[in-house]
Every structure is written in structure tokens, then in C-alpha cells.
Amino acid sequence: MANPVIKVENLTKKFNGFTAVDSINFEVNEGCVFGLLGPNGAGKTTTISMLSTLLLPTSGMASVNGYDVQRDPAMVRRSIGIVFQDPSSDDILTGRENLLLHCMLFDVPNAEIKSRIDWALKLVGLTEWANILLKKYSGGMRRRLELARGLLHKPKILFLDEPTLGLDPQARENIWQYIEDLVKNEKVSIILTTHYMEEADRLCDQVAIIDHGKIIVSGTPDKLKGSIPEPQRPPDIFKATLHDVFLHYTGRQLRENGESAEGGFMQRVLNYTKKNR
Amino acid sequence: MRELKGLVGLWYRELLVFWREKSRIVSSLFSPILWLVVFGSGMGTVSHVGGVNYQTFLFPGILCMSVLFSSIFFGLYIVWDKRIDFFKEVLVAPLSRVTIFTGKMLGGTTDSLIQGAILLSLGLFFGIHYSVFSVIAAMLILFLLSSALVSLGLMIGALMDSLEGFNLFVSFLIFPMFFFSGALFPLENLPAWLKFFTYIDPVTYAVDAMRGILLKLNRFPLGLDFLVLAGFAFFFISAGTLAFRKLK
Numbered sequence: 001m002a003n004p005v006i007k008v009e010n011l012t013k014k015f016n017g018f019t020a021v022d023s024i025n026f027e028v029n030e031g032c033v034f035g036l037l038g039p040n041g042a043g044k045t046t047t048i049s050m051l052s053t054l055l056l057p058t059s060g061m062a063s064v065n066g067y068d069v070q071r072d073p074a075m076v077r078r079s080i081g082i083v084f085q086d087p088s089s090d091d092i093l094t095g096r097e098n099l100l101l102h103c104m105l106f107d108v109p110n111a112e113i114k115s116r117i118d119w120a121l122k123l124v125g126l127t128e129w130a131n132i133l134l135k136k137y138s139g140g141m142r143r144r145l146e147l148a149r150g151l152l153h154k155p156k157i158l159f160l161d162e163p164t165l166g167l168d169p170q171a172r173e174n175i176w177q178y179i180e181d182l183v184k185n186e187k188v189s190i191i192l193t194t195h196y197m198e199e200a201d202r203l204c205d206q207v208a209i210i211d212h213g214k215i216i217v218s219g220t221p222d223k224l225k226g227s228i229p230e231p232q233r234p235p236d237i238f239k240a241t242l243h244d245v246f247l248h249y250t251g252r253q254l255r256e257n258g259e260s261a262e263g264g265f266m267q268r269v270l271n272y273t274k275k276n277r
Numbered sequence: 278m279r280e281l282k283g284l285v286g287l288w289y290r291e292l293l294v295f296w297r298e299k300s301r302i303v304s305s306l307f308s309p310i311l312w313l314v315v316f317g318s319g320m321g322t323v324s325h326v327g328g329v330n331y332q333t334f335l336f337p338g339i340l341c342m343s344v345l346f347s348s349i350f351f352g353l354y355i356v357w358d359k360r361i362d363f364f365k366e367v368l369v370a371p372l373s374r375v376t377i378f379t380g381k382m383l384g385g386t387t388d389s390l391i392q393g394a395i396l397l398s399l400g401l402f403f404g405i406h407y408s409v410f411s412v413i414a415a416m417l418i419l420f421l422l423s424s425a426l427v428s429l430g431l432m433i434g435a436l437m438d439s440l441e442g443f444n445l446f447v448s449f450l451i452f453p454m455f456f457f458s459g460a461l462f463p464l465e466n467l468p469a470w471l472k473f474f475t476y477i478d479p480v481t482y483a484v485d486a487m488r489g490i491l492l493k494l495n496r497f498p499l500g501l502d503f504l505v506l507a508g509f510a511f512f513f514i515s516a517g518t519l520a521f522r523k524l525k
Contacts, residue, residue: 052369053369054365054368054369074371075371077369077370077371078371080369082369084362084365084366086361086362087361087362088361088362088363088364088365088366089363089366090290090294090363091361092293092294092297092298093290093293093294093297097290097293100286101286101287101289101290102366103286104282104283104285104286104289105283105286105287105366105367105370105372106370106371107278107279107282107283107371149366
């Protein structure tokens with residue numbers, strides 16, 4: 001019997017009348033990777049901010065690890081680790097110093113601090129870079145360090161907000177691998193947001209497609225792909241992607257044309273198959 | 278314990294950053310020394326105050342000025358932290374806002390005190406004679422002054438979203454606080470309007486106490502200076518804590 005670690009009911013956030021998140025509902029089961037997939041401005045980060053107690057919901061309810069985000073924010077914070085969309089580490093400190101600071105802020109037992117930092121550095125392959133100032137790190141290394149940092153206090157749930165945004169394909173592949181290893185080896189549930197459908201496809205057990213603050217459809221990636229009716233589903237040789245799912249449910253591209261090679265290619269293929277049907 | 282450990286962590290971070298950016302120390306000493314050497318010697322040719330030459334008279338005032346500037350401008354780092362999102366990492370930690378504020382405040386106060394101590398030691402070149410008591414008392418006054426002003430700076434920083442906004446607001450605050458404090462002139466025989474502004478400026482009491490401690494030239498009793506400064510410190514620390522509580 002699956003055990004939900006995150007429960008979201010009718011969660012809503014309005015900013016001065018603008019509804020950023022509109023009455024969404026979902027559950028994340030223990031040990032699962034749950035993806036919020038949607039374009040920029042869809043309300044993904046706002047959702048993460050509410051779940052991590054950085055923003056108060058306008059209405060609705062959310063619980064994380066059994067604690068209500070409004071009534072029990074301190075316990076929620078103890079249960080989660082976050083990798084933010086924007087870099088949130090200190091570039092004038094070394095990698096190790098950043099991790100040490102995190103251990104102190106999150107009350108990692110003193111006796112374990114050193115071994116946990118070494119473990120986390122090894123996990124993301126940054127052991128050799130431990131004593132180098134973050135200024136010298138590349139974007140991908142910084143993201144890996146922040147991934148390591150999010151794990152130091154052994155959170156039950158890890159939040160990844162656009163974990164590979166702005167990274168080159170190789171760095172992205174690296175992060176994906178670390179996340180996959182994490183899921184395999186550590187007992188952690190993950191909720192991630194992304195606008196890369198390849199990412200959601202590869203990493204997530206469950207995906208919810210979010211657009212204009214609403215969850216349009218959710219399910220396993222395969223179920224979603226199978227839910228596109230025949231005429232719109234591309235022939236099997238092209239294999240349906242979550243991109244097609246998004247297109248089907250919203251009538252729009254997930255991203256502007258040509259932003260990624262795959263999106264542009266798929267679009268061309270789709271246009272071609274439509275014309276020649 | 279949990280809160281204390283977080284507080285030490287935040288404090289430690291501020292000290293590390295301060296240590297890495299040694300240029301901050303050098304630049305923070307530059308303008309006080311300019312005031313003392315150039316303005317002090319220049320004015321020294323035409324005036325003596327309370328039986329000491331003007332440069333010596335000026336020293337306690339410039340000492341407080343340096344702490345005033347470095348303390349309030351420490352609030353800038355909060356705006357910066359918010360910009361680079363480092364602060365999110367701190368805000369999402371399971372710590373109370375009071376702890377986060379106190380950690381930052383102690384970090385900033387320590388920075389200011391290190392700069393203050395360096396400048397204080399330079400007093401030897403400006404005709405100041407020290408005793409163990411005067412050094413301890415002077416540092417205590419600097420501590421009260423800087424904890425009040427760092428809190429004020431952090432409070433402004435917490436409310437501001439842009440570096441430009443912070444700078445603009447602070448320069449409207451910091452220059453009056455400096456000029457009305459009597460750092461540059463004795464408090465006796467001031468015209469009534471100037472006296473009024475001087476008396477509501479917290480820095481006045483630090484300058485006066487510092488003059489009392491280093492030169493025995495105080496206008497108010499030292500105990501009064503101390504109490505007023507402690508009152509201001511208490512007020513700004515409370516106000517800063519409240520401002521942090523509102524921080525998203």
C-alpha cells in the first residue's frame with residue numbers, strides 16, 4: 001500500500017488578484033519521483049515555495065511528511081531538502097564550507113558532520129573540489145554541490161526546482177545520473193519541477209502537467225503518452241513523448257519552437273505526418 | 278541548542294566572508310584616516326578644543342563615524358543575499374527568524390568591532406593615552422553603537438529590494454547622523470535647533486562617551502551615555518527582529 005509523503009488539496013496562491021496556482025491537487029508516494037511539468041510561469045516554483053514554507057498559500061491545504069505547511073512549518077523544514085532554481089550557495093566560501101554551514105543550520109549531529117560532508121561530496125563527484133572557492137565552479141558543479149547540500153541532513157523528501165535549468169547537455173546528463181543513483185540507493189522521495197520533457201520522462205514515476213496554475217492531467221509518463229487519441233499520436237517509429245502529451249492537452253507547444261533540438265525536430269516530424277496523412 | 282548552533286553557523290559565515298574580503302578592512306580604514314590626517318591637521322592649525330589639539334579631539338568622533346558607516350552599510354549584504362538567493366537557503370532552515378537576525382547582527386557587529394579596534398589602536402599616533410579600563414570601556418561603547426546600527430541597517434536591508442534603494446535611503450540617514458553627532462565639534466554653545474537634532478541622534482551619545490573615556494571631555498555623565506546607547510540598541514534590535522519576521 002503506497003504511503004503519500006506529500007498531500008496537496010485545492011492549493012491556491014494569488015498575488016494581487018493574479019492566480020499563480022489554481023486549486024491544485026496531487027499526492028506523492030513514498031520513494032517516488034514526482035514531476036511537475038510545465039512551461040515557465042506555470043506555477044511550478046510557486047507550488048514548491050508553498051510546500052517548502054517559503055510562501056503562505058492563499059487557500060487550500062498541503063502536508064509534507066505528515067506535517068501541515070501552515071501549522072507546522074518548522075517540522076516541514078526538518079523533513080525536506082531543497083535545490084533551488086537559482087544558485088543559493090555562497091561563492092566566496094569553498095564547497096566544504098558551504099556544506100558545513102548547511103550542517104550547522106540544519107542541526108546535523110556534530111559527530112557526523114565530517115563523515116556526512118565527505119559522503120555527500122563523493123556522491124556528486126566533487127571530493128577533489130571540496131576546498132576550492134565556489135567562484136571557480138562551473139554552473140553544473142555548483143548545481144551538483146547544491147544537490148549534495150540538500151541531502152546532508154538526510155531529508156525524507158527532496159525538492160528539486162528545475163535541477164538542470166541552463167546546464168549544457170553533458171552536465172545535465174551528469175545530474176540525471178546522480179538523481180537516478182539517489183533514488184536507487186537512498187530512501188528519499190523526490191518532487192521535481194521541470195520544463196524539459198526529456199527530464200520528466202527519464203526521471204519521474206509520476207508526472208503532473210501544469211499550465212496557467214492548473215494541473216491539466218497527471219499519471220505515469222507511459223499512461224500519459226497512451227492517453228493521446230490515435231489521430232494525434234505520432235506513428236510508433238517516432239515514439240510519443242511528453243511533448244506530444246502537452247501539445248494534446250493544451251493545444252500549445254511546451255516551449256517555443258527551436259529552443260531545444262528535440263522539440264524543433266518533433267515539431268517538424270509532427271507537421272510532416274499531419275500533412276501526409 | 279539547535280538554535281544556538283544555527284546562530285554560530287551564521288556568525289561563522291559572516292566572519293569567513295569578512296576575512297576573505299580583506300579589501301573591505303582597508304577601504305573602511307581609508308576614509309577615517311583621511312579625516313584624521315587631512316581634516317584634523319588642517320583644522321588643528323586654527324583650533325584647540327578643551328585643552329587638546331583639534332586632531333586629538335576629533336579622534337573619538339571619527340572612531341564612531343567609522344563604526345557608524347560600516348555598521349549601517351552591513352545591511353547592504355542582506356539585500357545582496359536576497360538577490361543571489363543565498364538567503365533562501367537560510368530562510369528554509371529550521372531556525373527561528375530571531376536566531377537568523379541575531380546571527381547576522383552579531384556577524385555585522387563583529388566586523389565593525391574589528392575595524393573599530395584597528396582604528397582605536399591607531400589613536401596612539403593621534404595623541405591618545407590608553408589604560409586597560411579605557412580600552413575595555415571604549416570597545417563596550419563601540420559594541421552598543423554598532424549592534425544598534427547594524428540592526429538598523431539590517432532592518433532597512435530587509436525592507437529594501439534593490440541595492441540602489443538601500444544606498445539612497447541610507448545616505449539620507451547616515452550623513453545627518455554623522456554631522457549631528459558632534460563628531461566634528463564640541464556640544465557646548467550650540468544653537469538651539471542644532472542642539473535638538475544632536476540630542477535625538479544616537480551617535481551623539483557614543484561620541485560623547487568615547488570622548489569621556491579617551492579624553493575626559495564628556496558633556497553628559499558616562500552612565501547616561503551608556504544607558505541611552507543601550508536603550509537605542511535594545512530598540513533597534515527589537516525593530517530589526519520584527520522586520521525579519523516579516524521577511525518571506
